[in-house]
Structure formats: C-alpha cells, structure tokens
Amino acid sequence: MKREINVFNHAAEIMNAVKNGVLITTKSGDKVNSMTISWGMLGIEWNRPVFITFVRESRFTKEMLDESMNFTVNIPFGEFDKRIVSFCGAHSGRDVDKAKALNLTMLPSDSIPSPAVAELPLTLECNVIYRQMQDKNAIPTSVKADFYPAGEDRHAHDNQDFHIAYYGEIVKAYIIE
Template sequence: MIEGLEENNIMKKEINVLDYASEIMKAVEKGVLITTKVGSKVNSMTASWGTLGIEWGKPIFTIFIRENRFTKQQLEENPEFTVNIPIGEFDRKILGICGTKSGSTTDKVNELNLSLEEPESISVPGIKELPLTLECKVIYKQKQDKNAISEENLKACYPQDVDGSFHGANRDFHTAYYGEIINAYIIQ
C-alpha cells in the first residue's frame, strides 16, 4: 500500500523494478548505497558491484560485500537491506563518505545529515537523498571461491599486498547476498 501513501508529507511512488532496470544498473556502475540496520544503528556503504535479475521466479538484487566490512557484520545479524539509488542531481559527497569511512567507527548518516525514511516491509530505512529505493530480504548467500576466479580478476580486484584489516583494503573476498526485492518505490 505504497502508492499515494503520505507519511509526514513524504510520498512514496510504487514502481515496477524491471521498468527501472536500466537506470538502476547505470547507477550501480557509478555507485549506490547499501543500507543496513541492527537495533538503532543504521549504516550505509557505497557499492558499485551489484546485479538485478530474476531468480527462483522472484525479483532479486544481489550485493557483494567484502569479508572485513561492517556492513557484512550487520547483514549477518539482520539479513535485510535497502538499495538507495540516486535520480538526477545529488550530492556526490554522500557516496564519497559512505565509500571511505567505516560504519564501525563513524555515524555516516549523522555526519551527512541524511534523511531516513520509514520502510514499508522491512526494518531498514530508505534515504530521501537517493530516492529510488529497493527493500530487500536476503534469501541466499554465498562466499566467493578463490579457486573459481580468473587469475586476471584475482590480480585486478584482490591484490594481496595490502593488509586486509586496513579500511579500504580490497584484498578480502566477497560474500554475495541475494536480496529478494520486497518493495520498490521512489521517495518524493
């Protein structure tokens, strides 16, 4: 019951996610936010790896989260997330801060003064500044198999000469989280 829903003067327009597939994937290439929540702690991280598709007859957004990220800890405790996608002009500093600071030591939502919007079906909020919102529940996860990744991609995406505990290090492998898209809307 999203269409026409008004909450604190905020409208949400329900969308068919497949009608926005091109916009979503173009945004992923440049960066979107993945937002998680455990208790009262909301965290957003920038991601430029993700896929949109159909699996098991359901619309799915798959995110790839490195093993040492705070977002992974949150997803393990609460397997829900929102994908927050910009439409038009927006403050690119949002992606910069959310892509360079760890949620374990920084309250990025507070630092950026982001406007959290109540979700419809999950516990994780949307973000008004990046209004195209996918509410997702994890229905499958899988760790990457190092032996199944080409040597070229191992060297390019997983350099082993950087300490994995360093925030921003990219030597750690990913877990793929397959999120069933429960709701999709644009915050207006």
Template sequence: MRQPFKKSQIDVFESLNVTGKAIKQGVLLTTRWNNRVNSMTISWGQVGIEWNRPVFTAFVRGSRYTYEMLLHHGEFTVNIPSGGNVEKILNFCGTRSGRDTDKIRELGLTLVEGEKVSVPGIAELPITLECKVIYRQMQDPKAIPHHILEEFYPQHRSGDPSMTGRDIHTMFYGEMVNSYLIENGK
C-alpha cells in the same frame, strides 16, 4: 518542521536502464542492526530473477561493517540517486567505516521508514529497493580467473599469502519485496 514523504511504487524491471547506470556510478546499500543504521557505497550489484523471485545481488567484502550487520540482520535497502549531486554522499559512505562513523548523522541524511523491511530508505537517494536476504554465498577464489583475482583481491590487503587473505566478496541475494520513489508529500 519535517515534511512528510510519500512513496510512489515503481517497477524496477521497467527502469533497469536507470538502475544499471546508477549502480555503475555508485548507490548506497543501507543496513540496520542494534539500533544502528549504516550505509556503504557499492558499485557492484545485479538486478534479476532467482528462484522465480525478483532479487538484488549485492557484493560485500567480509571485512566490512555492513557484512557483519547483514549476517545479524538479513534486510537491506538499495538507495539509488534520481538526479541531483550525490557525489559527496557516495564518496563519504565509500571511504568511512560505519564501525567508527555515524555516516547518516555526519551527512545529515533524511531516513524514511521502510514499509516491508525495518531498514529505512534515504530521501536524498530516493529510488528505494527493499530487500530481504534469502541466500548468501562467498565467492570461491579458486574459481576466479588469476588476472581478476590479482586486480581486485591482491594479497597485500591482509598480508596473508593464502587465498583466504584476499578479502573475497560474499554475494547477498536480497529478495526485492518492495520498490518505490520517495517524494516530498504535500
């Protein structure tokens, strides 16, 4: 029998040290569209304030399935580990495309219904940020220093010698509308 879950509210700004360290090591960004849930591993992201709103800024390449899902349904959750070994989960979600693989099913992850967004949290990565996209902006490759452009956006990724072929990231600004820790209920 499936155990119920409870959610304890957290203040993400009070736990920035934990959140920042987790992002560097990898967290999941989860989306939902057309009755499909998909998670991808990200290690680029920011927590901050924009327009007097708490935001999580996620960086997603235009070639990713998650990018397509975010364009169609502008909600996501950020799923952050709280101890435990999640290396297998992060590796799997960072090396497979949701176009071809149902990562949630393959990994046997436990989805926990969102409260203020339609995208679920994940019990195995229990610190959850619920976000609604309020703005998106493609990075301008002409404004990126050349050495960074060459390191992170080499031309060979698409075979296109122009700047547009470098699979540049789009920044998705998600207003954090809820944040909590998923716990087993009793």
C-alpha cells in the same frame, strides 16, 4: 510520499547508477549503516525479483547484514550530492555514524527494518534470501590480481579479502517524492 514502481521498468537506470556508486543501507538493533557499492546485479532468481550485492568479508556492513538479513538499495534519481556516495565509500560505520555526519534523512521502510534514504530516492527494499561466499579458487588469476591483490606489504583493509554475494528479494520498490 512513496510512488511504487515496477523495478524492471527502471532496470537500465538502476544498473547505470550502480556502476557509479549507490548505497546499501542496513539496520541491526539500533545501529544503521550505509555503504557505497558499485557491483550489483538485478534479476530473477527462484521466480522472485532480486538485487544481488557483493560485500567484502572485512566490512562492517557484512556483520550488520548477517544480523539483520535485510537491506535497502538507495539509488540517485535526478540531481544529488555526490559527496554522499563518496563519503559512505571512504568511511567505516564502525568508526562514524554516516547518516549523522552527512545529515541524511532516514525514512522508515514499508516492509523491512532497514530504512530508505530520502536523498537517494529510488529505493529497493530487500530481504536476504541467500548468501554465498565467493570461491577464490574459481576466480581467474587476472581478476584476482586486479581486485584481490596479495602480498606481505598489504594491509587487511587493502581489498585482499573476498566478497559474499547477498541475494536480496525485492519486496518493495519505489521513488520517494
């Protein structure tokens, strides 16, 4: 059963969870991928409720989001297995089926193709209504040094690439019970 909620009544809970890591899940074709995020924003844009997630250019999730243009945000509600967030942040969907590896329960969403994750029951269903590449020239030098290190000894997967902001209109919010 899904108990519909007003997302803004759970805003503090959602944003506190984001700091510690939540999942975004997207489906493109028959492929589903979940990725851990710890950056995100909840708010109103163009008079619509939105969740904004930030995805690096090199991530498999970026490819899937660009194809699907929808995602769910999967948020812990109560006790949960912290290995879910850890595993999904450490492995690429290019290489492993994370849902299968973790034995996650993917449930059909009500409004979009991307599924919900029963183990992280507070769910936001989102349609991408806007995406924007970060302007690397507008990012302060100190932030670049911390989050976008450069150098010849670095590898492409070592967080040198910048983020794309995906604005997801929240079309449904609920807790899976």
